[in-house]
Amino acid sequence: MQTELTFLPQIARIRQDTPGCSDDTLFMNSAGASLMPEPVLSAMLHHLQLENRLGGYGAERQQAGQIARFYDETALLLNTKPDNIAYAYSATDAFIRAMSSIPFREGDTILTTTNDYISNQLVFLSLQKRLGIQLIRINDLPNGDLDLTHLEELIRRHSPRLVAVTHIPTNSGIVLPAEAIGQLCHQYDAWYLLDAAQSVGQLPLDVARIRPDFLVATGRKFLRGPRNTGFLYLSDKALQAGLTPLFVDRRGAIWTAPDQFDIQPTARRFEPQEISLLIMGLAEAIRYANQIGIQQIAAHNQLLMQELRNGLAPIPGLTLTDRGSVQSNILTFHAANKSLPVLENNLRQAGIVFTAQQSQAALIDFQRKGIDWIIRLSPHYFNTSDEIAAVCRIISRCLE
CATH class of the missing domain: 3.90.1150.10 (Aspartate Aminotransferase, domain 1)
Known part of the structure; x- marks a missing residue:
């Protein structure tokens, strides 16, 4: 000890x-x-008591500072800016919102790995059936590592619309080389989505070094937050390209004319309207990890x-x-x-x-x-x- x-x-x-x-x-x-620390539970109970006294909207107004803290703490965790962070209900929710923003066309290619998360694979296969997307999996080396040479060959040959990788698969302890993948995607101008559900909270994640266009994460695993929480990171490149989820919610856009809306300039364009007391717990969980x-x-x-x-x-x-x-x-x-x-x-x-x-x-x-x-x-x-x-x-x- x-x-x-x-x-x-x-x-x-x-x-x-x-x-x-x-x-x-x-x-x-x-x-x-994982197991939530007591401060996470206390933050949620406090907000629930406020909702009991003030109603959901009143509690949200009173807790505006704590809600803002979520974006600040997450940005600190990832070495980015609060405007690049969006709240989500889970990593899969964030993943689907990110995927829906990419303008896929029939014949586009997605590159992924052989050990990717099951929910992500199901999304790829669904796109393959509905839109005619070509799904190609990157080879592994004999020891199980990702074959980066094969990845570069595939990028050169297919000019993929997206490279999507799970940093740590749910079924294996391997850590894939997120930074090296990011370098290749940046070099060849391919969208890069990193599923960090199993790495956030247990490993340092620096998006300035990894350079993903999208990073998705959950609160319930190594971050020690509540279930039904997560977040999405968007790069400046993705924001400036105007990428928007297919089904944007009222938090993400302003209805400016009967047939027109303007999207929010920040990653909040990817957020759902309903943000419950759980965001208070997630904010506290991330603060707790940052403090340690x-x-x-x-x-x-x-x-x-x-x-x-x-x-x-x-x-x-x-x-x-x-x-x-x-x-x-x-x-x-x-x-x-x-x-x-x-x-x-x-x-x-x-x-x-x-x-x-x-x-x-x-x-x-x-x-x-x-x-x-x-x-x-x-x-x-x-x-x-x-x-x-x-x-x-x-x-x-x-x-x-």
């Missing part, structure tokens, strides 16, 4: 702020829906994951299924000699909180690995080395 206190000085306070850090639970599911420091968070996470991987790798019958040279705070494993229902039940009875995924979540990736399920563990900076050791012991016993 002394190492952890030195490594992340706020660990004692952070755990006090996190009631889910209990003696009978080992929470390893921040890639699914994303570099500190990432460093502590790296320590935890090194201990987890080192502890699980020698266990007989267990196979770590993550590939790639750079890995994140997601670890996945498979056990060929255990049935998933039995293993799930044993781990849950032992107090481990985790996610199990089956092949439908990442069809291509699972087929390539020759497995039909994984268990995913995703600790975060509020976890300790003692908890990591306990998880490793429990899993070892369950596989005996």
